[in-house]
Amino acid sequence: MRKPCRMLFLIGSLAAGWLSWSAPAASQGGRKVVPKLVPIAETKLLMEGLAHANFRGLERHLKQKPTEDQAWTFARGQALLLAETANLLMLRPPRNEGESAWFERAMDLRSTAARLAQAAGKRDYAASRAGFVDVANACNRCHQTFKVKVLITPFEEAEGSP
Numbered sequence: 001m002r003k004p005c006r007m008l009f010l011i012g013s014l015a016a017g018w019l020s021w022s023a024p025a026a027s028q029g030g031r032k033v034v035p036k037l038v039p040i041a042e043t044k045l046l047m048e049g050l051a052h053a054n055f056r057g058l059e060r061h062l063k064q065k066p067t068e069d070q071a072w073t074f075a076r077g078q079a080l081l082l083a084e085t086a087n088l089l090m091l092r093p094p095r096n097e098g099e100s101a102w103f104e105r106a107m108d109l110r111s112t113a114a115r116l117a118q119a120a121g122k123r124d125y126a127a128s129r130a131g132f133v134d135v136a137n138a139c140n141r142c143h144q145t146f147k148v149k150v151l152i153t154p155f156e157e158a159e160g161s162p
């Protein structure tokens with residue numbers, strides 16, 4: 001009879017944990033916390049560590065039609081991380097007349113990457129390949145607008161381009 005008791009206790013504490021996690025604000029004197037979003041890393045680091053890294057990862061997974069579930073799962077995840085990278089880019093606009101164009105280009109990356117994630121989630125290879133090219137175009141549109149001399153070429157190695 002001891003075992004069921006312990007189980008009940010465990011379930012009880014899990015439920016208590018869930019409740020305290022789902023409603024913490026009320027117990028803190030009702031003061032609403034509004035976080036201030038602050039960019040920390042340089043844009044260049046986001047480009048190398050997030051944008052380019054996930055872009056090349058996607059390229060590897062989509063070069064040929066993935067045969068394993070895991071490859072689709074990775075591709076979807078990398079596309080979602082690109083979409084989130086776009087959110088981070090929105091914290092770092094140029095503080096001049098280029099600001100609106102920056103937001104537009106970043107939103108462009110977010111929506112193309114989110115669409116690609118959906119296609120990968122459905123394991124739709126044709127839509128994923130097309131979506132990947134759309135993402136590359138979104139990268140290049142921003143680079144062109146802000147005179148960044150970096151050309152992003154989708155399926156560079158696969159197509160055997162020079």
Ligand code: HEC
Nearest residue numbers: 043044047051052055089105106109138139142148150152
């Ligand atoms: C909203 C604008 C914007 C978007 C969208 C964007 N970039 Fe960039 N990217 C920049 C800027 C600005 C730089 C130059 C950063 C610097 O050197 O300070 C840059 C630079 C780079 C670099 C060169 C980094 C280095 O080491 O000098 C790479 C690689 C890159 N981007 C990849 C990508 C990829 C891949 C995507 C799409 C998945 C992308 N970028 C989307 C604005 C953007």
